[in-house]
Amino acid sequence: MPLTLALVAHDRMKPALAEWVARHAAQLAPHALVCTATTGGVIRRHAPDLPIRLVKSGPLGGDQQIGGMIAEGEIHALIFFPDPLAPQAHDVDVKALLRIALVYDIPAAFSPATADLLVAGGLLARG
Known part of the structure; x- marks a missing residue:
């Protein structure tokens, strides 16, 4: 059964996430x-x-949209590369997204x- 994965990254981390996705594109x-x-x-x-599928950018509510999809059972895994060294104007939304991923x-x-470990653990083999 295919999964729905949410992919999110802060600005400085977007290249790292894009490279990760390119490495695992077949999976x-x-x-x-x-x-x-x-x-x-x-x-x-x-x-x-x-x-x-695109939702709004994070500062415009995209993090909250993804959080809502997690709460509705539509998202099965979250790959989120935050920038731990840069303050985020929408930090409250980021914390809410992390909280909802933990709650569900x-x-x-x-x-x-850690994303590589999810792949190595067989998460994407479910497709």
């Missing part, structure tokens, strides 16, 4: 991908063949290393 292809707008644009340039106990990765 991601059977799954539905949902990205915040700016992150999705960067990912599309690195992996143009992957179908990506979905697999989540916050760096390339």
Whole structure:
């Protein structure tokens, strides 16, 4: 059964997420991908063949849209590369997204290393 994965990254981390997606494009292809707008644009340039559904950018409510999709059971895993060294104007929304991922106990990765572990653990093999 294909999964729906949310892919989000702060500005400085978008290239790292796009590179991660490009490395795992074949494993991601059977799954539905949902990205915040700016992150999705960067990912599309690195992996143009992957179908990506866009929501609003994070500061405009995209993090909250993804949180709502998690609460509704529409998102099965979250890959979110935050920038731990830069303050975020929408920090409250970011915290809410993290909280909802924890409340609904979905697999989540916050760096390339942890995202690689989700892949190695067989998460994407479910497609």
